[in-house]
Amino acid sequence: MAVWIRGGRAFAGDPPRAVVGDLWVGDDGLLGVPPTEPPAGTELLDAEGCLVLPGLVIAHHHLYSALARGMPGPAAPPRSFVEILEKVWWRLDRALDRELVELSGRVGALEALSCGVTGIVDHHASPSFVDGSLDALAVGIEAAGARAVLCYEATNRHGHEAFLAGLAESERFARAHARPVADDSARRAPARFAAMVGGHAPFTLDDAELAALAAAGRTHGVAVHLHAAEAAHDQKDAEARGARNVTERLRRAGVLEGRAVLAHGVHLGPQEVSALAALGVWVTHQPRSNMNNRVGYIAATDAYGARLALGTDGINGDLWDEAHAAFFRLREARDAGAERVWSWLAGSWRLASEAFGLEPARGFGTLAHGAPGDVVVLDYDGATEVHAGNLPWHLAFGMSARHVRDVVACGRVAVRERRPVGHDVAALRREGAEGARRLWSRMAALG
């Protein structure tokens, strides 16, 4: 069903520019010219007085953490980043079963949509339920109405066999969601799902396993997505394995040839940063998670140019909040404009466009004719003028998830008047709370 977004002031995000006229999302889910006589059944969103922007994309997320908020903390407080993983997240992911993975996907994707996020690049782990886990996650995401890039974060922390199972899951999903060979991406709407090959982090993977991830990425023509140098531990581990640093390990294994996506990169040295930037590797920035885990600040963001993207790392689905944290943390570190943070939002759009095989001129964030019609309507009450030039400053000091009124994703209205379409919010809350109780008791049973 087509969607007509009538009135309002629309701005493309990459690059920021005003878009003249109404937006029209055709039956194919692509943006086009509104017909003079909209056909019967067209959904109308009256955006008069509103701002209209492209739907945001989270470049690195963990939907499996959607039921974690408010859970009891570990008996003894973690003393290091690795202990945070061991005592919290590696217990949570082991406690996930099929039903909880699907519920996490649905709850997490609905939360993101309600914040105006239409695309999620996810990094999934559920070691007790690996085979088919990405399908279960996808069922939840599709029910919510979002678009996503999925992978399983393979690791050997439960042994090499478990690593192979994780890799097989990413490969199975990549095969199932491969783009047609003769894909005419100029005209075809992107699918709801795309794939990557996932790895947890270099410190839980040996050299042969890293090489296996790289080979799988090449086979399926997708990026390898893993955490790298999030904390100092990853660098110490690389040295212990005889490499100069994490980047050398990844380069030797062939991971960096396929435009890898590295999450965090907080502890990369200046030479590593230059090498990664020269190779066009994606780096994702998650300042809230970095602060929460006390791992440090990624100082070299400028070096990556257009290939730095913004993620939330499982904190929640609110990319506006992440952008605010990114802005203030950046300003604390040095004098830089809000345009910098806007460019990271644009990085997320570009990363997703690449994953879905879209040409940049018709990618996410462009609002160009033929681009995906993933759009957010903001009831933005900014008292001052908004134009393409000061949009990043409205992002820094004004716009937030509370302004999100309507969201169109994958050719469908997913949020209307701040309510998820087709979902009973009260029932969803009950289901989420029950699922969380079950998850937390399964975690407690793991000891």
Ligand SMILES: [Zn+2]
């Ligand atoms: Zn992460």
